[in-house]
Amino acid sequence: MVVYGRNAVREALRGPRRVGRVWATAVAAREAWLAGVPMAVCDPRQIEALCGSVDHQGVCAEVSAFRYATAEEVLAIGERTIVVLDQVQDPQNLGAICRSAECAGARAVVIPERRAADVTPAVCKASAGAVEHLPVARVRNLTDFLAQAKRAGRWCYGADGSAPLPYGTVDFGTAPVLVLGAEGHGLRPRVAASCDALVAIPLRGRIESLSVSAAAAVLLYAACGGATGRD
């Protein structure tokens, strides 16, 4: 696939994927992080044609297919937060949540195989390249995954705006699973029922909900203990 955008290409160069050809405009080619990278200099329209987006910031790169992690892999290492997304279909939201998860120090993001955004170049861009460093697992069935996580000793917390339990009163422990639903729909009932607890982010204004990416950022920093910079 062809990834595009400054951060997405830079992190692809720093991450585990094989990077093939790199194309950059004359201006982008002079950026320090591209020093020493073999590339073809071309004009912005050629880059747009190569990556299929106007949002390329003057650079794109051919990279090997995104390798999804397995449920077993993400559950194997115990002590970090896992984020599970229930049918988040907007690539911008998936990318934004991957970015926040990587920054907060989460272990992985888990998405279902069907009716969900997968890791396209648009997601790589929206994640600022975070998906190059953060395992993303695609699983057939989220409730099965949550059951597997619970058997592995993890507690699963679903985000639900109408839950009576504010997230700030919860001790997430060291290896929680955070489950978030799609914007406007929330968690599906079976997914919610698979959680150990449902937690709310209190709303103090008049509008009905946070965006799923803002909710994820708030919960990730609460659950990963990132607030103080200590483990």
Place this chain on the structure above:
Amino acid sequence: MVVYGRNAVREALRGPRRVGRVWATAVAAREAWLAGVPMAVCDPRQIEALCGSVDHQGVCAEVSAFRYATAEEVLAIGERTIVVLDQVQDPQNLGAICRSAECAGARAVVIPERRAADVTPAVCKASAGAVEHLPVARVRNLTDFLAQAKRAGRWCYGADGSAPLPYGTVDFGTAPVLVLGAEGHGLRPRVAASCDALVAIPLRGRIESLSVSAAAAVLLYAACGGATGRD
């Protein structure tokens, strides 16, 4: 102006602006929140032509101009968080931050008059209508505003990824001012120098920064004390 999108129109109907004509597709016109609202039913292309966006979700409305608050108005009521944005130029980011600010219970958002996004219909849409309920002030000079806020007894905290002080170790008190800079640039030096303290959101991964809207969500919930649902 013509606002568009389900949440943006609904909140305009619930907020202080005068709403003139409302247009909806036959499908959107049947939604419960539009019951009793006089409207013209038309096809999606007509709505697109009226609002100038494909992102209208079947509904748009003519509303009176957005009324910006003044610095004096937002400083007059003491006990709530104020968010100051230093040259955030992306309407999606401005809208997303207004949405999180309204949800977290912030008092207002303050933006500079120049080199910043203002409250366009795209911002109304991105904010999910939050700007209808949240004062947004446009000020000539941010450093003057911060000085004014400090004279009014408020503490000003700038977000700076390289600051040694993690936000979770800070007691934000009851009426802080949170200052965030543009994505990729951070705070301008004079704005940073006008803050009482600079605080960091610790990064535990390999990428360089959170998005400004994720950072705003994390700091807003930390500063507004929204975590526990108590005041």
